[in-house]
Amino acid sequence: MDKFICVNVICTIVLISLITVPNRVHGIGVCYGRDGDNLPSPSDVVALYGSNGISNMRIYSPAQDALQALSASGSNIQLIVGVPNDNVQSIASDPSAATSWVQSNIVAFPGVAFSYVAVGNELIPENPGLAQFVLPAMQNIQNAINAAGLQSRIRVSTAVSAAVLSQSFPPSQGAFGPDSMRAIVQFLASNGAPLLFNVYPYFSYRDNSAQISLDYALFQSSGVVVQDGQFGYQNLFDAMVDAAYAALEKVGGSNVRIVVSESGWPSAGGFAASIDNARTYNQNLIRHVGQGTPRRSGNAIETYIFAMFNENQKGGDETERNFGLFRPDRQPVYPISFN
Template sequence: MANLGNLPMVATTSSFAAIAMILLVSCLCGTDAQIGVCYGQFGDNLPSTQDVVKLYQSNNIKAMRIYGPNQAILQALQDSGIKTILDVPNDQIQSLASDQSAAMQWIKSNVVPFASSIKYIAVGNEIHPSYDQQASSVQPAMKNVLNALNANNLGDQIRVSISIDTTLLKNTSPPSNGQFDEKYTSYINPIIDFLTSNGSPLLVNVYPYFAYIHDKQNIPLGFALFTATKTVVTDNNLNYNNLFDAIVDSVYAALGKAGAPDMEIVVSETGWPSAGGDSASTDNAMTYYRNLIEHVSQGTPLKGGKAIETYLFAMFDENEKTEDETERHYGLFTPNQQPKYGQLNFS
């Protein structure tokens, strides 16, 4: 998730979506509303990888995101029926960008033996050109990774993308005003061109929680939790009663202005913490997850009926995370594999 420090506030009721797009951290989307769950591992009390895969299977969770090529996890996923977003860790991007042979070896070691369970490769997570030195290497790394996939006859099976947060956007009030900040066009435009040329989706991390806690005066809790009973934002005859849709449609609007109006969006992270901060509670988190799962099959007002492939963050509470306290309380399950919110219908 992105650092939210020193981001601008918007203080008018008409600009809920703008707040969301500025503040948020961080498809082959298909026609189904595939619900996946991110599998983070910053904990010293987590189950074995084999038990984790069994837990996914027993809960009918058919998609997973992992944040690096963990061989034990990839091996356990074989023949599991679970498809995976596999991240290239941020600290490996520059080496893959500068050396095609390094990308070839990365794919040979981490993808080829496990290709049947890998759906997307995310080349980086929430890279920001203002402060991440890897930014200029992202698109070259994506090209080298795709070249390596093609060399192994996997380019049509596995899509190459990147997972961004929404701090790259501006002017997002209302959602149709969404656009990528001009300061970042030299970074994001080549990535969008690459995705367009190769039929890949853009992966986006979407967090209504952060927008809400930074402007509770103007954002109703129900708008963030999918419980609003009436329209909160109207935009070109489109009515928004939840913040998630407003965020996603702002990204769609930005893609349209960048020349990619038909690009798919995969929500590669979204969640609500159950403890550790303002409005972080079990009740709020349960409400968010339950309503989100029921909602994503409907699409957004801009893309009505187009199901949104969505990955919930995260499978477990992770007690070794070092960021804000809320980061340790996003788990859908406790480390002893008990559901925190009862039986969620992941299918």
């Protein structure tokens, strides 16, 4: 082949790669909850992710059948795997327990594309009895990851909800409530790990509908609703994420990025829970997160929608059983595009 043509072909391939990588990097994930007695097999679930172009998955415990299905599929689905809340204390107290956990659930599955280990879900500040063990458990898991030589591939974090913020309005005044968050943020910063943040405009709207408009919660406002200094907010999602960014900055975490580890809207079961609202929120979320937030404009947000399925054994309000994008028979609750 002519050298000039060859160079041009290579340049074209590089250019295409540069264009397509950002969409792949920020990715849209979906949380694979398993609180149901009628859910598809893990291999069918992995196939459903693939057929819908869903590139990222979060699981809340290292379920061996799910890890085996991911490994066998060759799908390269990027995975957040959770250390379950009831394992956090033992792992915090015993470094060998952390080593065993990493060996059994990560090292044993070289065919799985692990991206993060989430040490606990919403323990800070919701569960004071276990919250004190989150950081030492993170440290022990990190040491075990390091010992396995996987520290360049897998980051260790914890998932928190908006309850971790003592102040969130306006977003620039965002601040963490628990003192323990300062040390956790320092751990994240020193290890190049993100904060996993569960973001639910639905609950904020449900509990404050007199102050928050539905359009603002659903990404449908036509103009700025909240002006906060130089930043204007047209949707509640951005305001919530930027409140967390402001809180990070206040405790030395300016370089810590946020991964939205859960976000979604129920399609039935309670106030403002409808198929139309759920479809609108989740489709607009997918379209929006590539833009970043006003405080981090242009920085795509890796985001995980909750959840893949309606889960009939999930506790709490009826809405909790109706966050799924799909029914257990793998039919969509409503049409949605992940592109």
